[in-house]
Amino acid sequence: xxxxxxxxxxxxxxxxxxxxxxxxxxxxxxxxxxxxxxxxxxxxxxxxxxxxxxxxxxxxxxxxxxxxxxxxxxxxxxxxxxxxxxxxxxxxxxxxxxxxxxxxxxxxxxxxxxxxxxxxxxxxxxxxxxxxxxxxxxxxxxxxxxxxxxxxxxxxxxxxxxxxxxxxxxxxxxxxxxxxxxxxxxxxxxxxxxxxxxxxxxxxxxxxxxxxxxxxxxxxxxxxxxxxxxxxxxxxxxxxxxxxxxxxxxxxxxxxxx
Numbered sequence: 061x062x063x064x065x066x067x068x069x070x071x072x073x074x075x076x077x078x079x080x081x082x083x084x085x086x087x088x089x090x091x092x093x094x095x096x097x098x099x100x101x102x103x104x105x106x107x108x109x110x111x112x113x114x115x116x117x118x119x120x121x122x123x124x125x126x127x128x129x130x131x132x133x134x135x136x137x138x139x140x141x142x143x144x145x146x147x148x149x150x151x152x153x154x155x156x157x158x159x160x161x162x163x164x165x166x167x168x169x170x171x172x173x174x175x176x177x178x179x180x181x182x183x184x185x186x187x188x189x190x191x192x193x194x195x196x197x198x199x200x201x202x203x204x205x206x207x208x209x210x211x212x213x214x215x216x217x218x219x220x221x222x223x224x225x226x227x228x229x230x231x232x233x234x235x236x237x238x239x240x241x242x243x244x245x246x247x248x249x250x251x252x253x254x255x256x257x258x259x260x261x262x263x264x265x266x267x268x269x270x271x272x273x274x275x276x277x278x279x280x281x282x283x284x285x286x287x288x289x290x291x292x293x294x295x296x297x298x299x300x301x302x303x304x305x306x307x308x309x310x311x312x313x314x315x316x317x318x
Contacts, residue, residue, distance in 0.1 A: 063168055063171070063243065063301055065086070065087070065090075065302070065308060066307060067298065069296070069313050070281075070296050071314035072285075072290070072293065072294050072295075074285070074290035075289060075291070076289075076292070077292060077293050081095065081097065081104050082094070082255070082294075083104075083108050083314045083317075084111065084251075085114055088122070088307035089122050090114060090117075090121065091251055092251070093181045093253055094110040094163050094164075095161060095162045095180075096108075096315065097227070102156040102158065102159025103159060103315075105149060106159040106228065107161040108315050108316045109149065109161070110142045110228060112316060114165055115310065115312065121134060121167060131169070135165070135238055138176075139178060142228050146229060147230030149230075159230075162228070163228055164177045164181040166251060168243060168301070173240070175239040175241065176236060176238055177198075177237065178228055182195050182250075182252055182257055183250070184251075185248070186269055187247050189270075198225045198227070199223060200223040222254060222258065243301050246301065248298065248299065251297040252297070253292070255293050256281060256295075256296055258291075258292070259284075259288045259290065259294075260284055264284065265281065278296045295314055
């Protein structure tokens, strides 16, 4: 029997936003979070484009006849297809000009997961009590941290902490990477928009993971964000690697479901 994802998901407006610009996908072999940006509902449109493109790709990736190289090429190339769709939509509807989205997607292969990541939505692994960030933030702040020009403490309240160096905005200015990690039954992953991580530290998230599970965990994470003001939409996916018979059926979340 093969492996699959069982996913617990929640997407919330937060306390200061009128609409939800986050979209997410939970399917048996692929999960993803997209955090949209741009006025006039542009963020909602961009994140929905990204998630629907991945949802359309999911049955192809799950085909038993596809080899690993072809599957990896498809995953990488979907980011360019999404970028193209955003460009075309922006040209057709000029009021959406400037819209964009992050994309963090995790695909489950035979005994590994493949992480496609653009922007600052995050993917973490949680295995044997260890909480580790797998994705790399494509932000100006992360670059300054890498260069030693800022400390982690200085980043927390920096006015430009969410300024992205990569996003899907229809301008072809992306350099997607696919990272591969081993996976087995019992492994867990957390995917989230930055509405979670700009409010809660990794230590605070880890404490809640140790105290909660499943639906209670994703609800506890959102409630903790709200207790600290919830300035943005917040989307959280808690993903468990299980036997395929226990998999979550495909669902669209947030703006992708509207």
